Amino acid sequence: MLxxxxxxxxxxxxxxxxxxxxxxxxxxxxxxxxxxxxxxxETPAAKxxxxxxxxxxxxxxxxxxTVCTASDGSNCGTDHWTMFLHQDGSRxxxxxxxxxxxxxxxxxxxxxxxxxxxxxxxxxxxxxxxALGSSYVLHSAEGVDQAFHNGPGLSEESDGITVASLxxxxxxxxxxxxxxxxxxxxxxxxxxxxxxxxxxxxEVFWMGGSYGGxxxxxxxxxxxxxxxxxxxxxxEGYDITTDxxxxxxxxxxxxxxxxxxxxxxxxxxxPSPALKYxxxxxxxxxxxxx
Numbered sequence: 024m025l026x027x028x029x030x031x032x033x034x035x036x037x038x039x040x041x042x043x044x045x046x047x048x049x050x051x052x053x054x055x056x057x058x059x060x061x062x063x064x065e066t067p068a069a070k071x072x073x074x075x076x077x078x079x080x081x082x083x084x085x086x087x088x089t090v091c092t093a094s095d096g097s098n099c100g101t102d103h104w105t106m107f108l109h110q111d112g113s114r115x116x117x118x119x120x121x122x123x124x125x126x127x128x129x130x131x132x133x134x135x136x137x138x139x140x141x142x143x144x145x146x147x148x149x150x151x152x153x154a155l156g157s158s159y160v161l162h163s164a165e166g167v168d169q170a171f172h173n174g175p176g177l178s179e180e181s182d183g184i185t186v187a188s189l190x191x192x193x194x195x196x197x198x199x200x201x202x203x204x205x206x207x208x209x210x211x212x213x214x215x216x217x218x219x220x221x222x223x224x225x226e227v228f229w230m231g232g233s234y235g236g237x238x239x240x241x242x243x244x245x246x247x248x249x250x251x252x253x254x255x256x257x258x259e260g261y262d263i264t265t266d267x268x269x270x271x272x273x274x275x276x277x278x279x280x281x282x283x284x285x286x287x288x289x290x291x292x293x294p295s296p297a298l299k300y301x302x303x304x305x306x307x308x309x310x311x312x313x
Contacts, residue, residue: 080109080110080111081107081108081109081110081310082108082109082110082309082310083108083282083307083308083309083310084105084106084107084108084307084308084310085105085106085108085282085284085305085306085307085308086104086105086106086304086305086306086308087102087103087104087105087106087206087284087302087304087305087306088101088102088103088104088302088303088304089101089102089104089205089206089285089300089301089302089303090102090300090301090303091123091205091298091299091300092298092299092300092301093296093298093299094296094297094298097123098123099122099123099298100120100121100122100123100298101120101121101123102118102119102120102121102204102205102206102300103118103119103120104116104117104118104119104204104206104207105117106282106284108282109137111137112137112138112139113134113135113136113137114134114135114282115132115133115134115135116131116132116133116135116206116207116210117130117131117132118130118131118132118133118202118204118206118207120203120204120206126150126151127148127149127150127155128148128149129146129147129148129149129202129203129204130146130147131144131145131146131147131202131203131204131207132144132145132146133200133202133207133210135210135213138196139210139213139214140162140195140196140198140199140213140214141162141199141200141210142161142162143159143160143161143162143200144159144160144200144202144230145157145158145159145160145202146158146202146203146230148238150176152176153174153175153176154174154176155173155174155176155177155238156171156172156173156174156176156177156181156238157171157172157238158170158171158172158230158231158238158239158240159171160200160228160230160240162195162198162200162228163195164195165188165190165191166188166189166190166191167188167189167191167200167228167240168186168187168188169186169187169188169189169230169239169240170184170185170186171184171185171230171231171237171238171239171240172184172185172238173185173237173238173239177236177237177238178236178237179237179239181238185239187239189228189240189241189242191226191228191242193224193226196214197214197223197224197225197226198225198226198227198228198242199211199214199225199226199227199228200227200228200230201227201228201229201230202230203229203230205285205288205290205300206285206300207285208276208285208288209276209278209279209282209283209284209285210283211225211227211247212247212266212268212276212278212283213283215247215249215268217249217266220249221248221249222246222247222248223246223247223248224244224245224246225244225245225246225247226242226243226244226245227242227243227245228240228241228242229241229242229243245270245271245272246270246271247268247269247270247271248268248269248270249266249267249268250267250268250269250275251266251267252264252265252266252267252280253265253267253277255277255286255287257302257305258303258304263279263286264280265277265278265279265280265286265287266278266279266280272291273291274288274289274290274291274297275288275289276288276289284302284305285300285302286301286302287299287300287301287302288300288301
């Protein structure tokens with residue numbers, strides 16, 4: 024196990040393994056705020072500042088359902104998700120993902136910074152009969168810090184929580200964090216340079232967790248290529264204009280041009296036929312304007 028870098032938030036990493044499942048570690052922030060003396064906000068000037076501040080920085084809330092269909096026409100999974108988009112471009116997505124082919128359920132929270140880089144992510148996996156484990160990852164300029172626990176259903180059962188740092192020589196802007204649910208994969212493309220286009224390298228830290236494996240994550244390099252714009256018809260009858268990308272693995276994804284929501288994805292694992300994911304429900308609730 025590697026020692027954590029001194030720059031990492033060591034006091035946040037392990038507690039968030041338990042807290043992030045419900046709120047993406049906002050509970051840790053809430054604890055800090057709760058510890059602030061009430062007298063600090065009791066002055067007239069402070070009260071006026073609080074009253075003048077907007078009640079929310081949320082711009083839009085997206086809710087969707089993404090369904091996977093195997094080559095034989097059977098269902099291979101369903102993602103139920105909610106994404107909160109803030110005025111500064113930061114966002115939080117929460118996903119409940121059921122993988123029929125493996126009998127797993129995965130809950131994930133992904134926090135994206137204002138510059139489009141995934142800053143932290145949490146996920147919890149379970150099989151039909153037991154919890155498989157949990158993982159929490161912080162992203163930094165030097166790499167990632169992870170805290171994970173492997174349950175008895177994984178090949179390397181943990182004795183408590185394992186905490187480690189995995190460095191990377193690639194720039195943070197060319198890296199991303201993968202939690203598994205395809206509905207969250209659009210975030211990997213937030214840093215793609217559309218003006219430059221062409222092949223662009225990406226390094227994704229996949230958090231692991233497949234049944235029989237381990238929650239300890241690892242980096243996997245790839246290349247993303249912009250193919251072109253395409254319109255995809257939603258079940259309600261309207262069209263969504265998407266950006267179509269192809270990855271080095273042969274997988275392809277179609278994303279909304281603004282928020283990078285996955286509208287369609289053909290996911291390939293080696294020579295096997297593609298698993299086809301499609302957005303079948305989408306509700307957008309606007310809250311404020313920029």
